[in-house]
Amino acid sequence: MKSGLLLQRLVSMSGRVCLSRGSTGSGIIGPVEATIRAKLEQALSPEVLELRNESSGHAVPPGSETHFRVAVVSARFEGLSPLQRHRLVHAALSEELAGPVHALAIQARTPAQWRENPQLDISPPCLGGSKKTRGTS
Numbered sequence: 001m002k003s004g005l006l007l008q009r010l011v012s013m014s015g016r017v018c019l020s021r022g023s024t025g026s027g028i029i030g031p032v033e034a035t036i037r038a039k040l041e042q043a044l045s046p047e048v049l050e051l052r053n054e055s056s057g058h059a060v061p062p063g064s065e066t067h068f069r070v071a072v073v074s075a076r077f078e079g080l081s082p083l084q085r086h087r088l089v090h091a092a093l094s095e096e097l098a099g100p101v102h103a104l105a106i107q108a109r110t111p112a113q114w115r116e117n118p119q120l121d122i123s124p125p126c127l128g129g130s131k132k133t134r135g136t137s
Contacts, residue, residue, distance in 0.1 A: 032065035032100050036093060040072055043092035047111050048073035050120045054105075058126040065100060069123055071107040073114040082108065 029037075033053055040049055050071040055064040070089070077085045085108035090097060097104065105123060 030065045039092045044074040046072050046074045066102040069105040071120045077110045
């Protein structure tokens with residue numbers, strides 16, 4: 001990725017880092033992605049928030065905002081189980097998860113956990129269709 005584009009996509013405010021990585025590499029942030037970002041910032045005050053729109057890797061129209069992967073690093077997660085952390089993320093995004101967002105992969109870590117492994121996981125490729133169309137039961 002060209003360094004100019006990376007700098008445009010990397011935003012640092014008050015020691016926090018936010019990065020959007022659309023799978024198309026276009027650098028365009030859609031309204032659903034912007035809303036997800038704003039709600040997670042407000043609810044969790046994350047030190048790191050990485051958000052990737054993975055919709056283009058699925059059987060959806062171009063420009064869709066239906067499949068996301070997010071890494072949220074917040075001190076609010078200290079002492080909470082992974083399930084409790086996911087519940088906090090789900091609560092912040094309840095409207096989006098009830099509507100336009102079909103899939104959300106969540107990495108919810110404490111700052112110490114992120115320092116040990118500061119990477120956003122990669123989703124497996126979409127197989128497309130449903131189990132019935134793939135011939136499995």
